[in-house]
Amino acid sequence: MTNPKHLTKAVSFAAIAIAFLLAAGCSPSSTSLKDLASTIEDGNGSAGTPDTGEQTPTEPSNPTEPSAPSVPDNSYKIEALSWETSTNPERRQWSEYLHKIILDDWNTLLGGADDMSKFCPRYNSLDNDQRANVWAALFSAMAKYESAYSPTSRMHETTMGTDPVTGNPVYSEGLLQLSYQDVQWARWCEFDWSKDKNLAAKDPRKTILDPYKNLYCGVGIMAKQIKNKGLITVGSGAYWAVLKSGGKYQKISEISGMVKKLSFCK
Incomplete structure (x- = not known):
């Protein structure tokens, strides 16, 4: 006034x-x-339109390929993961994305698990960047045996009946072999059947086959398992058969051997 x-x-x-x-x-x-008035008393600031910083979203240049989320520069250089090859340069982006979300969104994993030494004997002496690198290496190794590193991999789960989200038989899909029904309890998963149902089964535009959405969902599932059970490998209630102790399809020694190849785990 x-x-x-x-x-x-x-x-x-x-x-x-x-x-x-x-x-x-x-x-x-x-x-x-x-x-003249300005020499008497200054005004109360600019009356111009404020800059909200918002930009008009643009469509990806290639609609058949999922676009990589932005990963800010980090002085830490992540050690290469098992899926990285010179003929698949996009997988380096998967590695960097994993490292980022483990540090930022799923950082409860950094505390480790009761059986962490099975995968990286020196884990407790590592800094957070290295610990995130270990977890990223674990997910990459899991993906080798779950999907052969193929984002469009699908497998019919013959013993799991009907997926209540799709109304179709349950399929495990994507890098970490996840299902649409997971969204019912893993609310952070961004699989959208309403968008995907009219696309071909292996269309890379499907949300569940987007490598980044698939990884984000899977890392969250692992974080929930560690919170509840404190273990990476479990005998019952395992989400992934490759990590089920004593299971028919377990690949625990192979996966741990791949993670131990990190220089700071030796």
């Missing part, structure tokens, strides 16, 4: 100034009253 005393002062000062200009033979129109 404007102070009446200040207003009176402002008006008086302006009147004196105008009278002075007239006495000097100048028209008040030759001097801006706005400029």
